[in-house]
Amino acid sequence: MRIVYMGTPDFSVAPLQALYDAGYEIPLVVTRPDQARDRGKKTKPTPVKALALELGLPVLSPETMKGAWDGGDQEEFWKALQEAKPDCIVVAAYGQILPKNVLDLPKYGCINIHASLLPRWRGAAPIQRSILEGDQETGVTIMYMAEKLDAGDMLAKVTTPTAGKTAGGLHDELSQLGAKLLIDTLPALFDGTVKAEPQDESLVTYAAMVFKKDGLVDFSKDPQAIEWQIRGLSPWPGAYTFYQGQQMKLLEASMEDKATGKADGTLAAVEKDRIVFAAGGKSLVVTRIQMPGKKAMPVSEYLKGNKLEVGTLCTNQAE
Incomplete structure (x- = not known):
């Protein structure tokens, strides 16, 4: 199976490595553009780009996906994505909303690795919010992607206690758990036995971004x-x-x-x-x-x- 991978920060590294180690064909990795990382304004690749280059995988870093299919300035990206012919697109903390044209491209859909037990803590800072609100446990959810943020049907979950853990430590743990859950879930996705569960909208909470003042x-x-x-x-x-x-x-x-x-x-x-x-x-x-x-x-x-x-x-x- 051909899997296009989209991710950006450290959280996204373990799932990409897991896909590679499992032998999946990865014709394209998509990540955010290089960012200035110090006062000298030098740029560094995102953690996902760094790993992709190390593994010898093709990488694209579009500024935006808007206009990618209608002659906009990202037409080159859209062409490359089509030529990659993905059976599935896997997303983990990529940092952009995927347009409908991208969501509809792969045969088996686009799936996302989200660091919470959905529908609790949709949004930007689920790891921090789970601890800040005193949740006894959190985890990772793999779900189909929809046009609405983190609202797709759920395919698999894994849980872990939060007691005594910092957001940083939990981040690293959930990245590894998400990578394993992904590899465990893909066979059922591809053979049609996976069971998708809609999210209960009455249980939705949102994980707002964290700021220094917090x-x-x-x-x-x-x-x-x-x-x-x-x-x-x-x-x-x-x-x-x-x-x-x-x-x-x-x-x-x-x-x-x-x-x-x-x-x-x-x-x-x-x-x-x-x-x-x-x-x-x-x-x-x-x-x-x-x-x-x-x-x-x-x-x-x-x-x-x-x-x-x-x-x-x-x-x-x-x-």
């Missing part, structure tokens, strides 16, 4: 929600507060269901290997931090050469 900790919230925030926004943008005007990143934490008697946001205790903030009428226990100009480190290591003052009220902005 990392600012609100100590009036329950400390469990703050712990989810710390894990859900790691490694980017990171959860943070301001201690004496300096940004303090909170990297590892847990909650204790006891009051400190202090105002929310107050550094209530500094101990050998942890610091305690008053939060939501309870205690947020932090064991790993990062201060400006310093590497991330356990609180115990930071306290060997630095002081943190009990009673300091952390704020939501630099002084």
